[in-house]
Amino acid sequence: MIASTTAWVDCDWLAGRLGDPQLHVLDASMTKVVGKEPIIYPQLQVIPGARDLALETELTDTDSALPNAMPTPEQVSARLQALGIEAGDTIILYDNQGVYSSPRAWFILKAMGIHRVAILNGGLPQWLAAGYQYLTGYAPLPKRRGKVMAQLQPELLVTAEQIKQRQGSAEWVLLDARSAARFAGMAAEPRAGSHGGHIPGAINLPFANLLNGYAYKTVAQLDEYFGEFADKHLMFTCGSGITACILLLAAWQYSAQAGLNRLLQLYDGSWAEWSQLPNLE
Numbered sequence: 001m002i003a004s005t006t007a008w009v010d011c012d013w014l015a016g017r018l019g020d021p022q023l024h025v026l027d028a029s030m031t032k033v034v035g036k037e038p039i040i041y042p043q044l045q046v047i048p049g050a051r052d053l054a055l056e057t058e059l060t061d062t063d064s065a066l067p068n069a070m071p072t073p074e075q076v077s078a079r080l081q082a083l084g085i086e087a088g089d090t091i092i093l094y095d096n097q098g099v100y101s102s103p104r105a106w107f108i109l110k111a112m113g114i115h116r117v118a119i120l121n122g123g124l125p126q127w128l129a130a131g132y133q134y135l136t137g138y139a140p141l142p143k144r145r146g147k148v149m150a151q152l153q154p155e156l157l158v159t160a161e162q163i164k165q166r167q168g169s170a171e172w173v174l175l176d177a178r179s180a181a182r183f184a185g186m187a188a189e190p191r192a193g194s195h196g197g198h199i200p201g202a203i204n205l206p207f208a209n210l211l212n213g214y215a216y217k218t219v220a221q222l223d224e225y226f227g228e229f230a231d232k233h234l235m236f237t238c239g240s241g242i243t244a245c246i247l248l249l250a251a252w253q254y255s256a257q258a259g260l261n262r263l264l265q266l267y268d269g270s271w272a273e274w275s276q277l278p279n280l281e
Helices: 011-015 073-082 102-111 123-129 160-166 219-229 244-258 270-274
Strands: 023-027 090-094 117-120 172-176 233-237 264-266
Touching (some): 102 117, 102 244, 219 244, 244 264
């Protein structure tokens, strides 16, 4: 239903396929928005037929000391099965901020071996701006559980020690999605215990640079940000692993369209972890 080179779809594409039993529309919105002015809604508004992914509760390792930590394969399997998803089904993710947390959900599923997944570019704001219908409640969970199974793809993640080992490498680039002020240590971090600054050797690429309004810029426009790194493997970081995925998804789409074969890895702990580790600054 979606091409292997597709990380996002537009509203017209989705509107024409609502109701397909093998298409699952999932709301990946978060209650806490960091790094941008949040869009506030007077009531719950959802795309017709959508269900709640429960990103912050069901797809987060709440036993971790780190915020927004990657879930376990067991967590992902349990949630997707509860949502009635089968292997081979197509999943479209969206969030209520445009492009904010849906790339995080996309990455989690990709990292768990779920490949037929894309985001709605522009999310709920774009959907509403296009004049499409919304509902004020989610579709109920299906009576029949799905059988899809998650399996971690460890090559999509990078650890703090691996980043340290690669510092100075000509083959790897580390991109930080936070604002320039946070990157420079001139603005306070939103999490207690994290001081300002950045990982040595990181390059600042604020996630907002990749967006045009609610949606991603075109792949041609993304060349301005990723073209110079065409021969590099890329690692991504931010405050806690959320907005780094905005960069990662864009780089994935750009790389797929350009035919680039390279590794794209998320540092899930990001600055929340790095700033607390000894001997890594």
